[in-house]
Amino acid sequence: MTRRRPGFLTGLWLNPAGRAGCVLVGLVVVGGLLAAVGATPYNAQLQNPLTTLKGPSLSHPFGTDQFGRDLLSLVLEGLWVSLKIAFLAVAIAGVAGTLAGIIAGYLGRWTSALIMRVTDMLFAIPAILLALAIVTALGPGALDSALAIGVGYVPIFVRVVRGPVLSLRTAGYVQAGRVLGFSSTRLLFRHILPNVAGTVAVQASLALAWSVLAEASLSFLGLGPPPPTASLGEMVSQSSSLASQAWWTLAAPSVAIVVAVIGFNFLGDGLRDVFDPRSRTALAA
Amino acid sequence: MLASVARRLLSMLVTLLGVSVIIFLVLRLLPGNAVTAQMGVSAGLLSHAQRVALDHYYGVGEPFFRQYVSWLGSMLTGNLGVSLSSRTSVASLVGAALPVTLELAIASMVIGELIGVLFGVFGSLRPRGVVDNAGQGVALVGLGVPSFVIGTGLVTFLASSFHYFPSSRAFAGLFFNPWLNLQQIFFPALTLGLGVGAAIMRTTRAAMLEVVSTGFARTARGKGLSKFVVTWKHLFLGALVPVVTMSGIQLGYLLGGTVVVEQIFVLPGLGRLLVNSISNRDFPVVQSVTLIFAAGFIVVNMLTDMLYTLIDPRTRAR
Numbered sequence: 001m002t003r004r005r006p007g008f009l010t011g012l013w014l015n016p017a018g019r020a021g022c023v024l025v026g027l028v029v030v031g032g033l034l035a036a037v038g039a040t041p042y043n044a045q046l047q048n049p050l051t052t053l054k055g056p057s058l059s060h061p062f063g064t065d066q067f068g069r070d071l072l073s074l075v076l077e078g079l080w081v082s083l084k085i086a087f088l089a090v091a092i093a094g095v096a097g098t099l100a101g102i103i104a105g106y107l108g109r110w111t112s113a114l115i116m117r118v119t120d121m122l123f124a125i126p127a128i129l130l131a132l133a134i135v136t137a138l139g140p141g142a143l144d145s146a147l148a149i150g151v152g153y154v155p156i157f158v159r160v161v162r163g164p165v166l167s168l169r170t171a172g173y174v175q176a177g178r179v180l181g182f183s184s185t186r187l188l189f190r191h192i193l194p195n196v197a198g199t200v201a202v203q204a205s206l207a208l209a210w211s212v213l214a215e216a217s218l219s220f221l222g223l224g225p226p227p228p229t230a231s232l233g234e235m236v237s238q239s240s241s242l243a244s245q246a247w248w249t250l251a252a253p254s255v256a257i258v259v260a261v262i263g264f265n266f267l268g269d270g271l272r273d274v275f276d277p278r279s280r281t282a283l284a285a
Numbered sequence: 286m287l288a289s290v291a292r293r294l295l296s297m298l299v300t301l302l303g304v305s306v307i308i309f310l311v312l313r314l315l316p317g318n319a320v321t322a323q324m325g326v327s328a329g330l331l332s333h334a335q336r337v338a339l340d341h342y343y344g345v346g347e348p349f350f351r352q353y354v355s356w357l358g359s360m361l362t363g364n365l366g367v368s369l370s371s372r373t374s375v376a377s378l379v380g381a382a383l384p385v386t387l388e389l390a391i392a393s394m395v396i397g398e399l400i401g402v403l404f405g406v407f408g409s410l411r412p413r414g415v416v417d418n419a420g421q422g423v424a425l426v427g428l429g430v431p432s433f434v435i436g437t438g439l440v441t442f443l444a445s446s447f448h449y450f451p452s453s454r455a456f457a458g459l460f461f462n463p464w465l466n467l468q469q470i471f472f473p474a475l476t477l478g479l480g481v482g483a484a485i486m487r488t489t490r491a492a493m494l495e496v497v498s499t500g501f502a503r504t505a506r507g508k509g510l511s512k513f514v515v516t517w518k519h520l521f522l523g524a525l526v527p528v529v530t531m532s533g534i535q536l537g538y539l540l541g542g543t544v545v546v547e548q549i550f551v552l553p554g555l556g557r558l559l560v561n562s563i564s565n566r567d568f569p570v571v572q573s574v575t576l577i578f579a580a581g582f583i584v585v586n587m588l589t590d591m592l593y594t595l596i597d598p599r600t601r602a603r
Binding site: 133 | 299300301303304306307308311312313425428429430431433434437438440441444445537538540541542544545548549559560563564566568571575578579582583586
């Protein structure tokens with residue numbers, strides 16, 4: 001009996017983790033985009049002395065902060081900043097790590113050994129500390145944060161890409177291509193890269209979860225983009241003196257962070273199940 | 286055995302050396318130099334002779350390589366430099382902060398292992414049972430909610446509901462005032478331990494289920510061994526390798542996590558020292574503390590590797 005293999009997106013949607021991931025990530029991305037096009041319910045930075053520290057209500061679903069700013073609007077704006085930095089960080093880490101991983105897996109011993117050594121060394125510094133050190137050196141701008149967060153994730157991309165490339169190098173169709181006289185570049189980018197794309201996508205999704213978390217941690221420590229840029233981590237840190245009277249000041253940014261982190265994690269799990277059915281996670285069982 | 290330990294030690298030293306180069310280079314990206322970092326704008330008021338003397342003292346203007354070698358040389362002799370903001374030796378700052386972070390890391394690890402192993406083992410014995418579901422719930426919180434949210438929430442909850450805030454008093458050393466010290470360490474350790482426990486729980490549960498599926502436990506039960514012996518000696522011991530791997534990874538992450546949690550609970554540990562030094566652009570301290578954290582991470586990884594040979598006889602032959 002032949003049954004058509006379900007398409008990639010259908011497969012992702014049929015997977016419980018994948019579906020949860022799609023919904024949560026969709027929510028977060030749409031929220032961020034609303035802020036990007038300026039479609040937040042209020043002007044996020046608008047201070048209103050009449051509405052300071054009001055609890056959640058119909059007009060302010062997430063409540064207001066100590067300056068009377070609408071928390072929903074602020075959270076959406078913070079989410080957009082977070083997503084921008086996270087996507088940029090993952091783009092940096094993904095491109096650099098994948099390239100290094102492919103080269104390390106495909107080229108000869110010397111280059112490979114060199115790349116893996118440097119990777120091991122980067123890996124030996126806890127990623128968040130590396131980010132802290134880089135932020136110390138570069139300053140707290142958005143681009144600097146992205147670079148700081150991205151560098152820490154490069155070694156993981158290198159490792160997950162290099163393994164499959166090592167075994168693909170001796171795969172029949174790659175050998176055939178070599179016999180046919182294809183150039184290394186062509187073999188690498190047309191024949192090998194597409195086969196590690198799945199692995200990279202899974203890792204990118206998990207990296208996004210980590211990056212959102214790292215960005216929030218940096219701004220929580222006061223090392224993120226400076227005010228008036230809205231930032232979820234900074235909102236959590238501000239709330240620590242307010243939350244005993246106004247719990248929503250802590251809840252609003254926290255919910256956004258948690259939804260984003262769990263969403264990207266679920267999406268990564270779902271992608272892994274779709275790309276590699278052998279590794280079904282405990283969640284799906 | 287001895288040769289493999291020696292080889293590991295050597296490779297650890299090489300890695301550590303590389304890490305020190307990376308940290309050194311990253312912090313050299315700082316605009317300005319040690320003199321301007323310390324004096325700010327007032328560096329412009331220095332006379333030429335003063336400037337030259339200070340430049341010479343801090344090694345400003347020398348080639349990177351020379352600076353690096355002299356830094357490494359003094360590090361190796363235990364001279365970590367002088368803090369730019371507090372003017373005390375970095376070694377004494379680190380010496381005061383290190384025990385706090387170590388205590389926090391150990392306490393968090395103990396809590397994490399307890400949560401992770403107990404929920405993981407008992408959950409796997411009856412999948413989808415009450416214990417298993419409770420464990421999965423704890424794991425979801427531990428994995429999805431960042432430690433700074435848990436920490437801030439915990440502080441707020443304790444302070445507003447119970448007026449209990451042990452961190453508001455000056456930090457008490459373990460041997461100075463053990464009771465207050467334990468109260469001050471417990472909640473930050475719980476905050477970090479939840480995340481650690483969640484990861485260990487998922488690994489333990491999966492590894493246990495895999496061992497259960499091989500069926501030898503049923504045989505062991507059949508020949509009359511007690512449930513306790515089968516669970517812990519046969520099943521858990523068989524599932525131990527991935528659990529140890531995950532514990533090693535988590536202990537590494539924990540070192541990074543202490544930075545944030547120490548900030549929330551006002552613990553005078555290495556993490557707080559690091560964050561304060563970053564705000565003060567006090568890079569002799571940043572440099573040393575980052576290197577110490579990395580060294581800790583590397584040592585933990587090596588110890589985890591060496592533990593395998595103890596646990597799993599199959600890895601011993603090579």
